Amino acid sequence: MSTVNPKTAGSETRRGPGGLAHLLPRTADLTRRQFAQISALARSVCGLNLHSRKRELVKARLHKRLRQLQLDSFDEYLDYLRSDASADELVAMLDALVTNVTSFFRHVEQFEYLVGVVLPRKIAGAAESGRRLRIWSAGCSTGEEAYSIAIAVAETVPHIGAWDVAILATALSTGVLRRASDGVYTAERLRPIPLHLRGKYFTRVQARPKELYRVRENIRPLVHFRRLNLMGLWPMRGTFDVIFCRNVMIYFDKATQDRLIERLREVLAPGGTVFVGHSESLTNPDRGFRYVRPAIYEKP
Template sequence: MAGIDKAREFEYTLDDFNFLRKISNRHSGILVPDDKFDMFYSRLSKRVRRLGFNRFAEYCQYLQDHPEQEFTEFINAVTTNLTSFFREMHHFEFVAQTLLPELLKKNQAQKQIRVWSAGCSTGEEPYSLAMTLLENVPRDWDIKILATDLDTNVLAVAAEGVYPLDRVATIGEQRLRDWFQKGSGSQNHKVRIKSPVRQLIHFKQLNLMQDWPMKGGFDFIFCRNVLIYFDRETKQRLANRYAGLLRAGGYLFIGHSESLHQLDTPFTLLGNTIYQYEKNRI
């Protein structure tokens, strides 16, 4: 057992960390490396304090004995959520300049576009997608965006669609006028996503490791900076599950530090971490 750090508010050992990361991995599939030892302490200290414990071992026991009450709080605390509007801008440029013109021809009969933002965090990604679609798709088309995340706290923020002004500092003036409403009075330091954008998105809690209720038919899927947390086998399984929900020729967007290289999937790399689904490849 690791020694106790006297400088910490709560007793916290390597045994505690190993117990907690094992539960996290079993539930979410996310690999937690050794260097996240301090991160787990800082993120869970608030829960330990609120529950009146002096040692993380007490929290581990409580989590084991009362999963219904505590498990969601635990997962929310240890999940990483880093995002911004129009992050990795080249993806949105590809959507606007290449993907949507293709879909406007391909889906002309039904005039329908379906998108999934998997791992949507606090909502900036799906809202950025919604703005891009509204700017480039005729108004009489039926657009729906599913936005999912494991963390219920970030989903609540996303569904509200309210952000501090500094979160939209890099967005152009035209987009700010078109899609954001500035707060007044006590809310003058915040903005809210306008209703036409919010109405396109359905936010839902989803664990990627469990069953997916969606039937598919997505034209493209954004799953960025999610695969990086999984082992090779899980990455391959997830990529193939995504393929199963895409229409033939659909697209998968992943994060800049991620790759499907050397994985057995029906995707072809187009460049810039953009992949296309080839139905008959496997």
């Protein structure tokens, strides 16, 4: 019977004849110090709040970047980040760290409120305030939120051609924005959309191997995708009637949330509506908004 030498057992497994482990990519360690530097960077650039319990998640998400750049350690990666004057790698890092989970008509009761209360009020006031509608999807991810808004508007506003409608959709990540402006989704992703609306606003562009659908031109021009860091400058002029800023603030620390909420208030028209995620609040503490119903607020 052969005995196993614990000192060499690992290397035998990695390199031994017939073993495949040496073909697998090595995983660089992410030390506390390296994690602290990465999270300080993410916090200062885009307000991201990376708790120490997210160390493994950060390591897993950034490991792919290390492999693509053929770097062996997170120290090398940090050096690379600092020396990259174009800041392209910083954007790629944030792309990898930000969560982009979303879906069509997510939190459907908010869309019911948009269609049942907000838009009818806007339509009723059009004679006075004009046929102009501005909506911002702040943190739009892959576009499902913005196109859901566009469908809701197209279904509710009569003679939409006579209106000046613009839905601004912004996100931090360039990768998701590319997908958002392509507007191509799998049949699976379209599932939350009622069947009759799927046919009206999407067209099938591929049957196999995956069934793919593209947003139709009857709503596509209503949506304008732009890259925007919510922590940076906001170049848009004028105010919004409605802002969707859902499931974005939860990733920020308290000070960043406070600053963001104050700025959202500034760009919202009086009487305008804000939709947030279900674990986000605009009235606790008081921040100058009126609570309407869960995750729905108005500017008095």
